Amino acid sequence: MSHKQILLNAFNMNCVGHIHHGMWTHPQDRSVDFNSLTYWTDLARLLERGLFDGIFIADILGVYDVYQQGIDLTASESIQLPVNDPLMLVSAMASVTQHLGFGVTANLSYEAPYAFARRLSTLDHLTQGRIGWNIVTGYLDSAARAMGQRQLLDHDRRYDQADEFLDVVYQLWEGSWQDDALVVDRQRRLYADAQKIHQINHQGEFYQVQGYHLSSPSPQRTPLLFQAGSSARGMQFAARHAECSFVNASSPAVMRQQTQRLRQAAVDAGRLAEDLRIFMGVSVIVAPTEREAQEKYRSYLAYASPEAGIAHFSSSIGMDLAAFGLDEPITSGDTRAIESVSKAYSGWTRRRLLEQHAMGSRYPLVMGNPAQVAEQLINWIDEGDIDGFNLTRILNPQSYQDFIDLVVPELQQRERYKTAYQPGSMRKKIFQHQDRLPDRHPAARWRLATNLR
Numbered sequence: 001m002s003h004k005q006i007l008l009n010a011f012n013m014n015c016v017g018h019i020h021h022g023m024w025t026h027p028q029d030r031s032v033d034f035n036s037l038t039y040w041t042d043l044a045r046l047l048e049r050g051l052f053d054g055i056f057i058a059d060i061l062g063v064y065d066v067y068q069q070g071i072d073l074t075a076s077e078s079i080q081l082p083v084n085d086p087l088m089l090v091s092a093m094a095s096v097t098q099h100l101g102f103g104v105t106a107n108l109s110y111e112a113p114y115a116f117a118r119r120l121s122t123l124d125h126l127t128q129g130r131i132g133w134n135i136v137t138g139y140l141d142s143a144a145r146a147m148g149q150r151q152l153l154d155h156d157r158r159y160d161q162a163d164e165f166l167d168v169v170y171q172l173w174e175g176s177w178q179d180d181a182l183v184v185d186r187q188r189r190l191y192a193d194a195q196k197i198h199q200i201n202h203q204g205e206f207y208q209v210q211g212y213h214l215s216s217p218s219p220q221r222t223p224l225l226f227q228a229g230s231s232a233r234g235m236q237f238a239a240r241h242a243e244c245s246f247v248n249a250s251s252p253a254v255m256r257q258q259t260q261r262l263r264q265a266a267v268d269a270g271r272l273a274e275d276l277r278i279f280m281g282v283s284v285i286v287a288p289t290e291r292e293a294q295e296k297y298r299s300y301l302a303y304a305s306p307e308a309g310i311a312h313f314s315s316s317i318g319m320d321l322a323a324f325g326l327d328e329p330i331t332s333g334d335t336r337a338i339e340s341v342s343k344a345y346s347g348w349t350r351r352r353l354l355e356q357h358a359m360g361s362r363y364p365l366v367m368g369n370p371a372q373v374a375e376q377l378i379n380w381i382d383e384g385d386i387d388g389f390n391l392t393r394i395l396n397p398q399s400y401q402d403f404i405d406l407v408v409p410e411l412q413q414r415e416r417y418k419t420a421y422q423p424g425s426m427r428k429k430i431f432q433h434q435d436r437l438p439d440r441h442p443a444a445r446w447r448l449a450t451n452l453r
Contacts, residue, residue: 006381006417007388007430009056009103010047010400011281014086016078018058019392020283021312021360022305024078029395035084037092044093046397047100050404051418053429054101054132055093056226056246056279056390057086061107062143067311068322077308087119094127101426103132103226103244109158110138110147113168114209120223121173121215129219129425129435134226135241137162140315156233161206166241166443168207171200173222174437175446176213192216220435222443224427230258239265240442244277244430246390248363255280255384263385271440277387277430280380283359283394285367286406293367300394301358309357310350326351363392374410381416 016024016031024031033039047055063081064074074081086104093102102123106116123131137158138144144152153161181196202209227238228246238245245262249255263273285300287293314321324330327349356362366376380386393399411417422428425435437443 003415004381004387005415006377006411007053007277007279008417009054009279009388009390010043010052011056011058011390011392012043012396013058013080013083014089015080015083017080017308019281019361019363020304020394021077021079021308023300023303023360023394026300026303026395028398031393031396040089040093041096043397043400044097044100046400046404048097050400050408051421052100053388054103054426056103056134057089057105058134059083059086059105059107060140060143061110061138062140062146064140064312064315065142066318066320067314069320073308073311077305077311079308079312087123090123090131091126094130099130099421099429101130101132101224101429102127103134103224105134105136107136107138107143108162108165109153110143111165113165113207114172114211117169117172118214121213121218124218124220124223125215129427131220132224132226132244132426134228134246135162135166136228139318141318155231159233159237162237163240164204164206167204168200168202168209170222170443171202171446172213174443176200177217179217182216220425220427221447222437224430235262235265238262239269239271242276243427244279246279246281248280249384250364252380252383255380255386259385275438275440278385279388279390280384280386281363281390281392282377282380283361283363283365283392284373284399284403284407285365285394286370286373286402288369288406290369290372293369297367304358304360306354306357306360309360309362310353313353313357313362321350321353324350359394361392370406370410373407374414374416377407377411378414378416
């Protein structure tokens, strides 16, 4: 039996309603304070006390306007609206922690790679190598329209654009500055050696970029790379680029099939199976006894909004689910939204979706006393062949406090969770090797080319 230690991110978002819709109405939930800096710094301190590897901050551009063809429910239930920039949170949280990593979501479809590369390098410097980037291409037509486009690019074309975007930022992060370009010699008045700073010249289908990277080499150079995508094209993209992949499945057996395909795809792309760390999203309700956990669950149901959950889901699949009768099978047509999700739920009914979204979310729920929760999580790791979890907030910060106080000691007792942080960058903590990408990653060819100049 595996004795793999569990990796753990807190899954959050710079908004009120993230995954478990409706829970903002619970009197113990603090998510309505998300505009306060102390809300985030308090959370960062709490997560570091629990030895979390990172906080994974989701994001969207655009609004959920597919359900009922408007934003009435989105606004009243705060379904990821309003939502603020995730990158702006990092410096404050980093200033009150020493080890916690930060996985920030940024939609490359609406970013300029030259300026974006500088923002991530800046955060990597300020956090001393604790920054990760969750690479997304977006799935909302409302975002495309807001950004001046007629509609969202086709699913696979978005990944074509993403491949090229990554090639550009790799050149900037890995190939523009040599490691010894920064001299900082006051006597010789030589801060940086111009001969060791190289201009990139990229002329591609989507981007034309000529220039020097504006930031000197940061601790990781390229941030730790997260990606979520289970479609055939998404898996191809992950196999080439991702270091941490975010996937979901209905059971450990189904999860193992996904992870095996994903790891094999990485091998086929010239990498190693262990070059991927695979996370699944999970919700946890834990209490000192099983009975108390069940009582807590029943009390939560009174605040959750199943309808808000399927309003969110409507935009995920690009279909207005309000147009279907309660027991009418949902037929998925052509969609530019999340392809793998749309296919997985074809044939379901709205009634079945409402039952699934009883807690305002479709995420797997693990519930029980501390020992029961620990064993269920370990079973997902071992049987599903995954490496860790993105732990959602049902109530913030109580969901994390309960997990830290009750579940973490159980996992540590079973030697399945660390008892102290290891030194080094976010990448080094996750992979237990070096701060920078391995030479077999496609980004490394730009670094190697620079060393030959």
